[in-house]
Structures are given as structure tokens and as C-alpha cells.
Amino acid sequence: MATATKRRYSEPSNIEVNIDKSSGEYETFRFWEVVDEEEFEDPGLHILLEEAKKKDSKFELGSRIEEKVDNVEFGRIAAQAAKQVIVQKVREAERAKIVDQYRSFLGELVNGTVKKVTREFLIVDLGDGAEAILPRTELIPGEVYRIGDRLRAVLQEEERENRGSQLSLSRKCPEMVGELFRLEVPEIAEQVIEIKAIARDAGSRAKIAVKTNDNRIDPVGACVGMRGSRVQAVSAELGNERLDIVIWDDDPAELLINAIGPAEIDSIVLDEENQTMEVAVDKDSLAQAIGRSGQNVRLCSLITGWKLNVVDKDE
Numbered sequence: 001m002a003t004a005t006k007r008r009y010s011e012p013s014n015i016e017v018n019i020d021k022s023s024g025e026y027e028t029f030r031f032w033e034v035v036d037e038e039e040f041e042d043p044g045l046h047i048l049l050e051e052a053k054k055k056d057s058k059f060e061l062g063s064r065i066e067e068k069v070d071n072v073e074f075g076r077i078a079a080q081a082a083k084q085v086i087v088q089k090v091r092e093a094e095r096a097k098i099v100d101q102y103r104s105f106l107g108e109l110v111n112g113t114v115k116k117v118t119r120e121f122l123i124v125d126l127g128d129g130a131e132a133i134l135p136r137t138e139l140i141p142g143e144v145y146r147i148g149d150r151l152r153a154v155l156q157e158e159e160r161e162n163r164g165s166q167l168s169l170s171r172k173c174p175e176m177v178g179e180l181f182r183l184e185v186p187e188i189a190e191q192v193i194e195i196k197a198i199a200r201d202a203g204s205r206a207k208i209a210v211k212t213n214d215n216r217i218d219p220v221g222a223c224v225g226m227r228g229s230r231v232q233a234v235s236a237e238l239g240n241e242r243l244d245i246v247i248w249d250d251d252p253a254e255l256l257i258n259a260i261g262p263a264e265i266d267s268i269v270l271d272e273e274n275q276t277m278e279v280a281v282d283k284d285s286l287a288q289a290i291g292r293s294g295q296n297v298r299l300c301s302l303i304t305g306w307k308l309n310v311v312d313k314d315e
Contacts (some may be wrong), residue, residue, distance in 0.1 A: 003085045004072045011044035034063040098130045103106045109179035114149045132167035140203040174198035180234040193219045196248040199302035211248040252304045259300045263289035266313040279314035
């Protein structure tokens, strides 16, 4: 009703419709917000305080000046506009309810079936009437899904301007790697081994830093599994992404030494103030340390949280 009423005016307007639920009678009001000169943007929405005071001295900043207007007569076009708004609001309310139901699962791995495929995204059926959007930008490069395909992805919440929130999915985020290891490695699920950091170039390579407080356990070996069974299972789900599992260290320099392998570091100079490390390596290890298109050093930078400058030790 408010939407249909707004179409009467050429300028923006604030419209409010009060409905008596018992009788079905309704009244329509147009209102202006009382503002100062700095906040004044549109005469269709705002009125200056000094002008409002002329109407009634009781008005203050933030007050509303109301004016009763004729109720809209619902012709075919107005009724259609009202129906569209109602349908949209009902859908938004349904989405909000579903988001609330799934909020406790945000950040976790969920299973779903592809229900619809478009150029920009996939709609995935999560079951029990819940759906989530999987943007193509959140797919692993090269992945192709068709209607009816099953998939696993990390559940997220996407805020959309003026349209509330909705469930979304990602297979590209670092959390996807962590959640898969949680499934494959009981020691992680039981919190005997902790994943401290993940740096990922989805579909190509990822580095996972792990630690344990139990000296009897080799955290890297546990994540790799017998004959590589655990890490291979995770890699297969990610399109055979290369996974480097390294020991976590609270010392960023030690963590870098663990993460940059197989390249060997000759020396590290830390700039604490700028969170930068100057890393010198042997000439034969320089290409390995940097990696193809700088991938290795980029992932090492992400996992340590420091900027890295890798140079030949002889330069």
C-alpha cells in the first residue's frame, strides 16, 4: 500500500499505512522528518527545524510531521505493485528465519544438492526447505556443477543492502581446507591437534600450520595419515590441490623456516615495527622460495602475517 501510494508523487516520500487488523480499515499518512541544515537532503523527506517550529513549537530535531492523505484506490497496476512487495517481504522473512536456524552452523561444512545453475551463481538445496547461494567466484577454479550434483562447502552469511541476509556458500575460502581436515583427522576433531593458520590459493596450493600440546603425537604425520591417506582425501575434494602441512611456531621467523620448505633460508632480518622480514636464501633455492608466480612466498606471507622480501644471499 505504501509503495503504491509513493507512486503518486514525483519526488521521494515517506509513507506509512496504519491498518486495523480487526476491521481491515486503513489510513495513509505522509510524513517528514525534522532535521537541521546539515542533514537536510530532500524536501520530499525532510523539513528544516525552523520551518517545523512555524507549524508547531513543540517540534524538535528527529520529530515527525504527519499529514493524512487519501488512501490509494487499488486498480490493477497498484494491486500488482502491492502484491510484489508483499511477496518480496514474505520471502525476506522466510530467508531471515532460515538464516537464524542455520546461524549456529556458520563457518562449518555442509552438504547440499545443486538445484539451479546460472551464469553468476548456483542455488544449493541444503534440505528442510533451506537454500543457499554459491557464487561462481567462490568455486574452486575449473569446477563445474550441474543440477542434481552433490557438493560440500562452508556455510556463510551474506548481508545484502536493503534485502536482509541470506545463506551463502564457499568452496574457495581457507576454512574449507580446515573443515575437511577436521573430518579426516580425528585428532583435530578431538582438539588434540589445533590448526593455527591456513593460507590458500584455491585449486592450486595451500599451507596449513598445526600444533599439539601432546608430545606423543606428531601433528604433521597425523594430518598426512598412513601412506598419505588423510591428506590425499582432502586434496581430492579440492581438485587435487597441493597441501603443505607445517609445524606452527609462535616465533614468526621459525614459522617461516617451517613453511617455506623445501627451500633453505640462510638468514632472516626482522623489522618488528613494520612487520617485515628480509629473507636471504642461497641462489639455488631462490626460485623454490619464491615459487611459481610468487605463490610460495605469498602463501608464506599470509600464514606468518608478515611481509616478506626474499633475496639472493650474495646480493
